[in-house]
Amino acid sequence: MTFTTKIAVLLRDDLPTWQRLNVTAFVISGIAGTEPGLLGEDYEDADGTRYLPMLGQPVMIFEGDAALLAQAHTRALDRALACAIFTDELFKTGNDEDNRAAVRAVPRQALSLAGLAVHGPRNAVDKILKGARLHG
Structure with a gap:
């Protein structure tokens, strides 16, 4: 199935594994939380046990250095594409409450980004992430 939109996470490439996982979980919650149409239906196993819905399309995970992350952040904002961010302070x-205060205390250009997530038209997301490599 081909989707007209893309969900992507960009992680800073110097993060330890536990931080990469933590950042991914947090920024994806921002995408799912503001775009309810992205969630599918509840899951149910053969015994009738219900499970929570998940995103109905793949999430692509990318990585890049701090400069690329800052550039992607700027590109997303220039294209008026909402993004979820996670900074080192978090x-x-x-x-x-403390998370929001930590972000609020730093001007946009000075944010030390650990990761971000975006959702939007495929071509726009691809342009935002230009230069990033698939996480591996």
């Missing part, structure tokens, strides 16, 4: 906080 590794030091323990709740949503």
Whole structure:
């Protein structure tokens, strides 16, 4: 199945594995939380046990250096494409209120991005992520 939109996560390539996983989970929650049409139906096993819905299309995971992440962030904002971000400061906080305060305390150009997620038309997302490589 071909989708007209793309969901992508871009991670900074120097993060340890646990941080990559943490960042991915957080930024994808932002995409799913603001785009309810992206969620599919509940799952159900053969015994009738219900499970929560998940995104109905693949999530592509990319990586790049800090400069590429900053460039992708700028490209997303220039294209008016909403994005979810995770900054280095969020590794030091323990709740949503402190997370928001940590981001609010830093001007956009000075954000130390660990990762971001975007959803939008395929070609726009591809342009935003130009230069990134698939996470491997």
